[in-house]
Amino acid sequence: MTKARDLSSLGSDTGALYTTGNAAYYNGVIASELAADFDPSVTPIMGAIIESGFNDNGSYTKFADGTLIQRLVYTASYGAGENITMTLPTALSTTALAWAGASVFPVTSDYSVTVAWVEDINTVRLRTQLASNNDIDVLVIGRWF
Protein backbone atom coordinates (compact mmCIF):
# COMPACT_ATOMS: atom_id res chain seq x y z
CA MET A 1 0.00 0.00 0.00
CA THR A 2 1.24 3.47 -0.86
CA LYS A 3 1.72 5.59 2.21
CA ALA A 4 1.01 9.29 2.37
CA ARG A 5 4.68 9.98 3.00
CA ASP A 6 5.54 8.79 -0.51
CA LEU A 7 4.81 12.09 -2.22
CA SER A 8 7.34 11.51 -4.99
CA SER A 9 4.98 9.21 -6.83
CA LEU A 10 2.48 12.04 -7.17
CA GLY A 11 4.91 14.39 -8.82
CA SER A 12 4.69 12.88 -12.29
CA ASP A 13 1.28 11.29 -12.02
CA THR A 14 -1.37 13.97 -11.93
CA GLY A 15 -4.12 11.37 -12.18
CA ALA A 16 -3.05 9.66 -8.98
CA LEU A 17 -5.04 11.89 -6.68
CA TYR A 18 -8.76 12.31 -7.15
CA THR A 19 -12.12 11.90 -5.52
CA THR A 20 -15.23 10.07 -6.60
CA GLY A 21 -18.48 10.69 -4.80
CA ASN A 22 -17.89 10.52 -1.08
CA ALA A 23 -14.88 8.26 -1.36
CA ALA A 24 -11.45 9.81 -1.26
CA TYR A 25 -8.70 8.00 -3.09
CA TYR A 26 -4.98 8.33 -2.80
CA ASN A 27 -2.93 6.57 -5.46
CA GLY A 28 -5.86 4.25 -5.96
CA VAL A 29 -6.21 3.45 -2.28
CA ILE A 30 -9.55 4.17 -0.60
CA ALA A 31 -9.07 6.57 2.27
CA SER A 32 -10.79 4.28 4.78
CA GLU A 33 -8.36 1.52 3.90
CA LEU A 34 -5.48 3.91 4.17
CA ALA A 35 -6.76 4.99 7.58
CA ALA A 36 -7.05 1.37 8.72
CA ASP A 37 -3.42 0.84 7.80
CA PHE A 38 -2.38 4.22 9.06
CA ASP A 39 0.53 4.37 11.46
CA PRO A 40 0.91 7.95 12.71
CA SER A 41 4.38 7.18 14.01
CA VAL A 42 5.73 6.82 10.47
CA THR A 43 3.10 8.40 8.19
CA PRO A 44 1.81 11.96 8.32
CA ILE A 45 -1.96 12.36 8.08
CA MET A 46 -3.12 12.73 4.49
CA GLY A 47 -3.87 16.39 3.90
CA ALA A 48 -1.47 17.55 6.55
CA ILE A 49 0.21 20.90 6.19
CA ILE A 50 3.68 20.32 4.77
CA GLU A 51 4.87 23.90 4.95
CA SER A 52 3.48 27.32 5.63
CA GLY A 53 5.13 30.68 5.67
CA PHE A 54 4.94 34.30 4.69
CA ASN A 55 7.02 37.00 3.11
CA ASP A 56 6.58 40.52 1.81
CA ASN A 57 4.38 39.24 -1.02
CA GLY A 58 1.90 37.32 1.17
CA SER A 59 1.39 34.00 2.91
CA TYR A 60 1.16 30.42 1.69
CA THR A 61 0.21 26.98 2.95
CA LYS A 62 1.30 23.76 1.23
CA PHE A 63 -0.78 20.65 1.89
CA ALA A 64 0.34 17.04 1.58
CA ASP A 65 -1.98 16.34 -1.33
CA GLY A 66 -0.36 19.11 -3.38
CA THR A 67 -2.90 21.84 -2.68
CA LEU A 68 -1.38 25.29 -2.32
CA ILE A 69 -3.32 28.19 -0.84
CA GLN A 70 -1.90 31.69 -0.98
CA ARG A 71 -3.15 34.98 0.37
CA LEU A 72 -2.02 38.41 -0.76
CA VAL A 73 -3.09 41.92 0.13
CA TYR A 74 -2.81 44.92 -2.18
CA THR A 75 -2.49 48.00 -0.02
CA ALA A 76 -1.69 50.80 -2.46
CA SER A 77 -4.31 53.08 -3.97
CA TYR A 78 -5.56 52.31 -7.46
CA GLY A 79 -7.57 53.81 -10.28
CA ALA A 80 -10.70 52.70 -12.07
CA GLY A 81 -10.21 49.89 -14.53
CA GLU A 82 -6.61 49.47 -13.49
CA ASN A 83 -4.69 46.28 -14.11
CA ILE A 84 -2.67 45.24 -11.07
CA THR A 85 0.08 42.64 -11.17
CA MET A 86 1.17 40.92 -7.96
CA THR A 87 3.99 38.44 -7.40
CA LEU A 88 2.92 35.31 -5.53
CA PRO A 89 4.69 34.53 -2.24
CA THR A 90 5.65 31.16 -3.73
CA ALA A 91 5.38 29.79 -7.24
CA LEU A 92 2.66 27.40 -8.35
CA SER A 93 3.76 24.18 -10.02
CA THR A 94 1.25 24.75 -12.80
CA THR A 95 -1.45 27.20 -13.83
CA ALA A 96 -3.76 24.30 -14.69
CA LEU A 97 -6.92 24.54 -12.54
CA ALA A 98 -5.35 27.35 -10.53
CA TRP A 99 -7.92 29.84 -9.28
CA ALA A 100 -7.75 33.42 -8.05
CA GLY A 101 -10.39 35.51 -6.30
CA ALA A 102 -10.32 38.97 -4.82
CA SER A 103 -12.44 41.25 -2.69
CA VAL A 104 -12.09 44.79 -1.50
CA PHE A 105 -11.96 45.52 2.20
CA PRO A 106 -13.88 47.19 3.73
CA VAL A 107 -16.60 45.76 1.55
CA THR A 108 -18.73 48.28 -0.29
CA SER A 109 -20.82 47.88 -3.38
CA ASP A 110 -18.92 50.65 -5.11
CA TYR A 111 -15.40 49.30 -4.88
CA SER A 112 -15.03 45.88 -6.35
CA VAL A 113 -12.53 43.93 -8.36
CA THR A 114 -14.06 42.92 -11.65
CA VAL A 115 -11.81 39.92 -12.17
CA ALA A 116 -8.74 38.21 -10.75
CA TRP A 117 -6.78 35.57 -12.55
CA VAL A 118 -3.59 33.57 -12.35
CA GLU A 119 -1.35 35.06 -15.04
CA ASP A 120 1.43 32.50 -14.72
CA ILE A 121 2.96 30.34 -12.02
CA ASN A 122 4.54 33.41 -10.40
CA THR A 123 1.91 36.08 -10.91
CA VAL A 124 -1.71 36.95 -10.17
CA ARG A 125 -3.46 39.85 -11.89
CA LEU A 126 -6.49 41.92 -10.91
CA ARG A 127 -8.67 44.44 -12.67
CA THR A 128 -10.27 47.08 -10.50
CA GLN A 129 -13.70 48.57 -11.04
CA LEU A 130 -13.46 52.01 -9.44
CA ALA A 131 -10.68 54.07 -7.95
CA SER A 132 -10.11 53.46 -4.27
CA ASN A 133 -7.50 53.18 -1.56
CA ASN A 134 -9.23 50.27 0.17
CA ASP A 135 -7.17 47.11 0.51
CA ILE A 136 -7.73 44.27 -1.93
CA ASP A 137 -7.60 40.78 -0.43
CA VAL A 138 -6.53 38.12 -2.91
CA LEU A 139 -6.81 34.36 -2.56
CA VAL A 140 -5.07 31.94 -4.91
CA ILE A 141 -5.61 28.19 -4.88
CA GLY A 142 -3.45 25.88 -6.94
CA ARG A 143 -0.85 23.18 -6.60
CA TRP A 144 2.73 23.16 -5.39
CA PHE A 145 3.65 19.81 -7.00
Added chain:
Amino acid sequence: MLTIKFSPVRSDKGQLTASLAGKVLTVDGVAYDLDLVPDGATVEHDVLHGLTRTGDDFELTLILPHGAKAPEETRFPQPVMVTVDGDIDVPIFDEVVL
Protein backbone atom coordinates in the same frame (compact mmCIF):
# COMPACT_ATOMS: atom_id res chain seq x y z
CA MET B 1 23.57 54.80 -8.48
CA LEU B 2 21.71 51.54 -8.78
CA THR B 3 18.78 50.89 -6.46
CA ILE B 4 17.68 47.29 -6.20
CA LYS B 5 14.40 46.30 -4.61
CA PHE B 6 13.70 42.67 -3.82
CA SER B 7 10.49 40.69 -4.23
CA PRO B 8 10.80 37.63 -1.96
CA VAL B 9 9.48 34.29 -3.23
CA ARG B 10 9.68 30.96 -1.41
CA SER B 11 11.59 28.76 -3.82
CA ASP B 12 14.18 26.01 -4.03
CA LYS B 13 16.25 27.88 -6.62
CA GLY B 14 18.98 28.77 -4.15
CA GLN B 15 20.91 31.91 -3.39
CA LEU B 16 20.46 34.88 -5.71
CA THR B 17 23.76 36.40 -6.77
CA ALA B 18 24.37 39.82 -8.29
CA SER B 19 27.32 42.02 -9.09
CA LEU B 20 27.95 45.32 -10.82
CA ALA B 21 30.76 46.39 -13.15
CA GLY B 22 30.21 49.90 -14.48
CA LYS B 23 26.73 49.78 -15.97
CA VAL B 24 26.74 46.01 -16.44
CA LEU B 25 24.65 44.18 -13.87
CA THR B 26 25.18 40.44 -13.56
CA VAL B 27 22.35 38.41 -12.01
CA ASP B 28 22.81 34.70 -11.40
CA GLY B 29 25.66 34.66 -13.90
CA VAL B 30 23.85 36.49 -16.69
CA ALA B 31 25.12 39.97 -17.61
CA TYR B 32 22.76 42.82 -18.48
CA ASP B 33 24.00 46.11 -19.94
CA LEU B 34 21.92 48.77 -18.22
CA ASP B 35 23.40 51.41 -20.51
CA LEU B 36 21.09 50.12 -23.28
CA VAL B 37 18.13 51.61 -21.44
CA PRO B 38 17.37 55.14 -22.71
CA ASP B 39 17.30 57.96 -20.19
CA GLY B 40 13.82 58.37 -18.73
CA ALA B 41 12.65 54.97 -19.90
CA THR B 42 10.93 52.22 -17.94
CA VAL B 43 11.50 48.70 -19.19
CA GLU B 44 9.64 45.54 -18.31
CA HIS B 45 11.98 42.59 -18.25
CA ASP B 46 11.68 38.97 -17.13
CA VAL B 47 14.53 39.37 -14.65
CA LEU B 48 14.98 43.12 -14.17
CA HIS B 49 11.44 44.02 -13.19
CA GLY B 50 10.34 47.63 -13.53
CA LEU B 51 13.74 48.80 -14.68
CA THR B 52 13.83 52.59 -14.83
CA ARG B 53 16.62 54.98 -15.74
CA THR B 54 16.98 58.61 -14.73
CA GLY B 55 20.32 59.87 -15.97
CA ASP B 56 22.89 57.57 -14.45
CA ASP B 57 20.52 56.37 -11.76
CA PHE B 58 18.81 53.03 -12.22
CA GLU B 59 16.10 51.32 -10.22
CA LEU B 60 14.78 47.77 -10.59
CA THR B 61 13.26 44.87 -8.71
CA LEU B 62 14.73 41.38 -8.53
CA ILE B 63 12.88 38.24 -7.51
CA LEU B 64 14.55 37.02 -4.33
CA PRO B 65 14.25 33.25 -3.85
CA HIS B 66 14.31 32.10 -0.24
CA GLY B 67 14.09 28.87 1.71
CA ALA B 68 11.45 27.69 4.13
CA LYS B 69 13.36 28.99 7.13
CA ALA B 70 14.67 32.23 5.73
CA PRO B 71 15.17 35.03 8.25
CA GLU B 72 12.90 38.04 8.37
CA GLU B 73 15.58 40.18 6.73
CA THR B 74 15.19 37.97 3.66
CA ARG B 75 11.42 37.56 3.71
CA PHE B 76 10.94 41.32 4.19
CA PRO B 77 14.00 42.67 2.42
CA GLN B 78 15.11 46.27 2.30
CA PRO B 79 16.28 47.88 -0.95
CA VAL B 80 20.01 48.17 -1.50
CA MET B 81 21.74 51.18 -3.04
CA VAL B 82 24.75 50.15 -5.08
CA THR B 83 27.37 52.82 -5.65
CA VAL B 84 30.53 50.78 -6.19
CA ASP B 85 31.48 47.93 -8.49
CA GLY B 86 31.70 44.40 -7.15
CA ASP B 87 29.49 41.79 -5.56
CA ILE B 88 26.16 43.11 -4.33
CA ASP B 89 25.04 42.30 -0.81
CA VAL B 90 21.95 40.12 -1.31
CA PRO B 91 19.83 38.76 1.58
CA ILE B 92 20.71 35.16 2.42
CA PHE B 93 18.64 32.34 0.96
CA ASP B 94 17.87 30.48 4.17
CA GLU B 95 18.85 30.23 7.79
CA VAL B 96 22.48 29.51 8.47
CA VAL B 97 22.95 26.21 10.31
CA LEU B 98 26.09 26.21 12.41
